[in-house]
Amino acid sequence: MTTTETILQSIIDPFLGQSITALGIQTRIEESGQTLNIHLHAGFPTLPLQNSLLPAVQQAFPDKTVNCDMDFFIRAHKTQLLGKGLRGVKNTIAIASGKGGVGKSTVTVNLAAALARAGARVGILDADIYGPSIPLMLGEHQAVQLEGDRYLPITAHGIQAMSIGYLTDPDQALIWRGPMLAKSLLQMLDITLWDELDYLFIDLPPGTGDIQLSLVQKIPLTAAVVVTTPQNVATLDAQKAIKMFEKTGIDVLGLVENMSTHICGRCGHEEALFGTGGGQRLSESFHVPLLGQLPLDARIRSQCDEGTPIALDDQDLGQHFMKTAMNLALALAKKPFNYANKFPPVVVE
Numbered sequence: 001m002t003t004t005e006t007i008l009q010s011i012i013d014p015f016l017g018q019s020i021t022a023l024g025i026q027t028r029i030e031e032s033g034q035t036l037n038i039h040l041h042a043g044f045p046t047l048p049l050q051n052s053l054l055p056a057v058q059q060a061f062p063d064k065t066v067n068c069d070m071d072f073f074i075r076a077h078k079t080q081l082l083g084k085g086l087r088g089v090k091n092t093i094a095i096a097s098g099k100g101g102v103g104k105s106t107v108t109v110n111l112a113a114a115l116a117r118a119g120a121r122v123g124i125l126d127a128d129i130y131g132p133s134i135p136l137m138l139g140e141h142q143a144v145q146l147e148g149d150r151y152l153p154i155t156a157h158g159i160q161a162m163s164i165g166y167l168t169d170p171d172q173a174l175i176w177r178g179p180m181l182a183k184s185l186l187q188m189l190d191i192t193l194w195d196e197l198d199y200l201f202i203d204l205p206p207g208t209g210d211i212q213l214s215l216v217q218k219i220p221l222t223a224a225v226v227v228t229t230p231q232n233v234a235t236l237d238a239q240k241a242i243k244m245f246e247k248t249g250i251d252v253l254g255l256v257e258n259m260s261t262h263i264c265g266r267c268g269h270e271e272a273l274f275g276t277g278g279g280q281r282l283s284e285s286f287h288v289p290l291l292g293q294l295p296l297d298a299r300i301r302s303q304c305d306e307g308t309p310i311a312l313d314d315q316d317l318g319q320h321f322m323k324t325a326m327n328l329a330l331a332l333a334k335k336p337f338n339y340a341n342k343f344p345p346v347v348v349e
Contacts, residue, residue, distance in 0.1 A: 004031060008020060008057065011053070014056060016326060016330070024334055026042075035066075039068075041070070045329060046072045046118070048322055072119070088196055089123070090198050090199070091200070092220060093223055094221050095111075095202065098207065098241040099238075104203065104206060106258075107258055108201050109138065109304065109309050111201065114311040114318070115199060118322065121197050121198045122158070122159050122199050123200045124161045124162075124201045125163075133165075138159065140156040142166075143166070144162070150192065152192075164184070189219065199329070208237075208244045226238050226242055227258055228282065229259045229260075230257060235278040255288055257278065259273070259274055260296070263295050295317065
């Protein structure tokens with residue numbers, strides 16, 4: 001390995017805090033006299049790194065003229081390549097929580113918005129049929145259009161979305177039993193004409209009961225992410241979600257600790273209202289990465305209510321979601337893509 005290659009691969013990206021080698025980025029160097037032409041290739045969306053990693057590369061070679069560019073390609077996971085995967089979808093990621101009230105849907109929408117900003121093609125399936133909130137959070141309420149016998153997903157903020165909220169009267173309660181709910185959701189998932197998605201986030205209903213288990217077994221999942229808050233009552237339930245995925249052979253990419261600290265809207269004071277360290281302890285106990293710790297801030301709620309997720313913002317709170325989303329995409333890119341069964345059985349102890 002040349003000195004130039006050694007220097008290049010040891011450069012730390014200021015945003016993600018990892019070296020080019022640790023990020024799994026492939027490098028190609030063409031050296032001609034005092035000029036370096038460097039090409040970087042990643043397995044995750046890289047637009048946020050245009051303003052962080054590329055300047056760091058140029059600064060690492062002060063005596064050279066550096067021309068550096070970067071691209072990416074997101075691979076399709078094994079579950080989507082075995083014949084019965086979802087059409088038009090490379091990777092399906094379940095977003096789960098052991099209990100309600102931890103902000104799972106808010107996290108889902110903002111992670112999707114962040115990855116769309118990062119350059120990925122992203123969709124959301126709102127699987128929380130009894131409480132579909134994705135239409136409100138995305139600010140789109142129009143009726144679903146048909147192409148033949150297929151639903152066309154609603155598009156908002158660069159995100160493709162499908163929800164029972166687009167198909168039913170929002171003022172009417174759905175009084176469905178579990179089997180009907182699971183059947184309708186799987187049908188909605190299968191007949192939606194997803195348009196070449198890199199990631200499809202599936203916002204599961206809260207809990208770990210029969211409905212959640214049925215969905216996890218019947219949807220060809222790539223991986224899962226578990227959302228929790230710091231306090232013990234939430235992390236105890238998050239453990240149940242992790243164990244559910246363990247028993248069904250689904251890899252948990254990581255944890256997201258939501259509402260880690262509260263930021264006062266008036267003075268900016270930051271306080272840990274729900275305690276500290278819950279997500280980190282859970283991460284260490286189950287050897288699952290902690291992808292991010294997100295603040296509790298009134299602006300996150302208000303932006304979702306207005307249908308414009310805070311992750312669309314370049315500054316401040318938006319960067320919290322962007323870094324968490326990039327950690328998620330990076331965790332998936334590092335996987336060998338052959339680690340899950342298509343329709344995993346339940347392991348009974």
